[in-house]
Amino acid sequence: MSWMQEFDDPYEEYDESSVRERPNPKANRPRSKHRPEHDDAVTGIVTGVDRGRYRLAVRVGESDEAVVTAARARELRKQSIVAGDRVDVVGDTTGETGSLARIVRIQPRTTVLRRSADDADLVERVIVANADVMLMVVASADPPPRAGMVDRFLVAAFDAGITPVLVMTKTDVADPEPFLANFAGLDIEVWRSSIDDPPSEALRERLAGHTTVAVGHSGVGKSTLVNAIVPSAHRAVGHVNTVTGRGRHTSSSTVSFKLGDGWIIDTPGVRSFGLGHVATASVLRSFPDLAAVAEDCPRGCTHLADEQYCELTAAAADGRLDVRRVDSMQRLLGTLVTARGLRHQE
Known part of the structure; x- marks a missing residue:
């Protein structure tokens, strides 16, 4: 045997099997198709959404509710979670400062209020889930009422199976009856509200036990009405531009407030309401x-x-x-x- 035969041939060909791999038990473990059942999950209602964090109302005991902050589970990343959703939550549901729970399931929705970005867009955007009453807030003047906007609210409500209720604000500024004549044939429930004397107590009784979504054009007094119905809401209110006649967007997020056994969900004021998704x-x-x-x-x-x-x-x-x-x-x-x-x- 020559001295070169005592060593490996430096010119031999190597293949993938010649490379020694460091074992990685975690990476080589077969991925399970089974997901946890989360039998210990509790039910919460989404009351607000803010940059990937969800504020939930979780029942504690027979009557109390805890305000819980939660993130969504990875498997829900492609599903929308909106105000009014009933979700299953695991983790820390105490609501203590710094705690974070995890949403693992979205329960079936009874209704879905949607709108598209514009009329040409067929992609729908879910605004609120599980509402059964739509409170359409319209000003008698300042800004002037728009029948076309109310028509759009009605179409969206009928499409979602939600009962529409029309509230005319600022009735002490202008007579709402000529405008209301546009909807005389639709048997819509109508309420009248003045600036200094809104029917807050009567509306509170009417909406108790329901999940109500409040919608309206910017500047019509929607958030003012919500504050009157729920004094603890403290929603920001604005004024109408005297030059353009348009209201300012003072409410920038959708927030839910407890109302008896139900909820009222205040949405940001809108200047358009796309219907591209409705048949x-x-x-x-x-x-x-x-x-x-x-x-x-x-x-x-x-x-x-x-x-x-x-x-x-x-x-x-x-x-x-x-x-x-x-x-x-x-x-x-x-x-x-x-x-x-x-x-x-x-």
Whole structure:
């Protein structure tokens, strides 16, 4: 044997099997497909969202509630969590300063209030979950009321299955009745509120036990009304610009406040409300009497005022339906069709 044969051949070829790998028990452990059941999770209601942190109301005992801060679990990172959501929480749910719980499940929602960024956008944005009443706040003047905005609120409410309630503020500044005539045929519950004497006690009794979402144009007095209904809310209020006639965005976040056995959710003031995600059929289904007549319409009928063979128009003409009710419905559908840029969508 030559002296070179005593050593490894320096020219031999190496492959991957020649490299020694340092064992890593954690990395080589097979990933389990099973997730914890979290049987010890408690239920909380989302009352506010702020930069990836969620404020929850968690029941402690029979009557008390703790305010808990939580983050979402990794598996929920692609799901929206909004005010009104009922969630399952694990970890530190004491609510003590510096504590942080973890949201591991979102319970099924009963309703979802949505809007799109604009009318051309079909991507919906969830605003509030599990609300059953929509408090539409509109000023009689300063800023002037906009029937088109109320129409959009109504479309969104009917699409979500939420009961709309209209509150006219600043009735001591201007008579709201001419504006309310636009909605006479829709049987909407209407409340009137003056600046110095809002019907706070009566509204408090009306909304108790419900989850109510308050919506409105900027500057109409929505947060002022919420403060009157829930004195501990302390929501910031603003004023209307005397030059542009527009209100300032004083409420920048969606926040929930306890109201008896229910909640009232104050949302930021808006200047637009996109309806790109709503279908016309979902609005018509909210009016069973009109929907029953519309079943006799020809295929593809838009149910608009200019539709030649629409049964709704015919029924209004011969007295089978209230003309005001049909006119209001056709205006709502016209708002939606204009928003989508379509003549018909099922």
